[in-house]
Amino acid sequence: MIFLKNKPTGLDQLTDQQLVRAILGETDPKKQLLAQEELYGRYAEKVYFKCLGLVKDSDTAKDLTHDILVKMFLSLSKYRGEGAFRGWLFSMVYNHCINFLKKQKRLQPEDLEELDLPDEEIEAEHKYLLELRLLQLEQLIGQLTDTERLVLLLRYQEGLSVKQMAGAMGIGESAVKMRLKRSRDRLAELFKKLEK
Amino acid sequence: MNEKKQSTNQEAEALKRHLENQFQQLRPQGEMPGSLKKNVFDTLEALRLLSDVFDLFTVKFTKVESTVIGSIDSTSAPADKGEEEKEEDQDPSQ
Known part of the structure; x- marks a missing residue:
């Protein structure tokens, strides 16, 4: 060619x-x-x-x-x-x-629980994620699981809505919300450890 | 109550914007492999050739085949007829 x-x-x-x-x-x-x-x-x-x-x-x-x-x-x-x-x-x-x-079985199996979570991305314990900076995020992103990294990237880097994510991932919207919440929890937890 | 909800919404929006801002600055390290372009276009070329071959054996082959068979029929028919005539001319007792 x-x-x-x-x-x-x-x-x-x-x-x-x-x-x-x-x-x-x-x-x-x-x-x-x-x-x-x-x-x-x-x-x-x-x-x-x-x-x-x-x-x-x-x-x-x-x-x-x-x-x-x-x-x-x-x-x-x-x-x-x-x-x-x-x-x-x-x-x-x-x-x-x-x-x-x-x-590759690198994504966690779909959550069976169908919780009706609000769309808002705030949990009281996550407020201090406002302190998170790029350098720290670069360190933490590698410590997340494939599922956690995927949902956070799709939501915050690609700007996909919960509905679009559900379509792309082939799961329900509440399962997406649950995964987003757990991923933010984990990011916050890792950030806390990093700050200590 | 409403004020509290409004404040939570503002905080949620601020956190969302902050996370978007940080995530959008994330850039994976490294460079794109240079051989990728060649691989992509080679694959496309191979698929095109395969499609042409497939096309030949499905559509064109049948057309060619029927044309060839037709032409064989038309050329062989008078010859066959001639041979038949020759056979008829021969004396059956021989």
Whole structure:
């Protein structure tokens, strides 16, 4: 495979939707490859680092990124251009990584208890998490379990709602709330230990 | 009661914003492997070839096959007929 480097194509001026249409509508294989490369350049790194954040292993993240990007190119025709392309792609990333973690049995089994927890993310004992800083978080994130890290990243880094998380993880909303609460509890507990 | 609830809501919002702010600054260490691009496009190319081969054996092969069979029929028919005629011309007693 030979990549055409630094050739001005004007593809970088296109929006994601226009670029997807260009890839799907292009009959010339060379031009189609250029458009695919442009899309790859926009998202490959983001996908890789998302995978790395979720699975914490560079070789696994590389394999997952490969599979996700191939899947993305093969299912471009399913993207209808209704929402943002990045949202469509990133939901593919979450689903793929969550399925991987489930297959590896790295996610805790679904909670059987269906507690009706409020959406608010406050527990009195967590107030001092307001003191948590990036350096400390970087230390603590590695000590969390896969499930704890996953739910906190999806909620606070990716900004997914409880409903979106439930959809991506294939569990109920109350189970998501419960996992979020337990993950915050654990983060707070680790932070307390670190501060002592 | 309402004031207490409002204060809790504000605290909850502040904590949520703080956590979002900290988590969004988290960046995994390291670099993306350089070989990834080649691997992705090689796989796409392989799948394209596979699809072409599959296409050949499902759609095009049947078309080619029927064309070939048709042309064999059309070319062999007069020859067969000729042979039959020859056989008929021969004396059965021989």
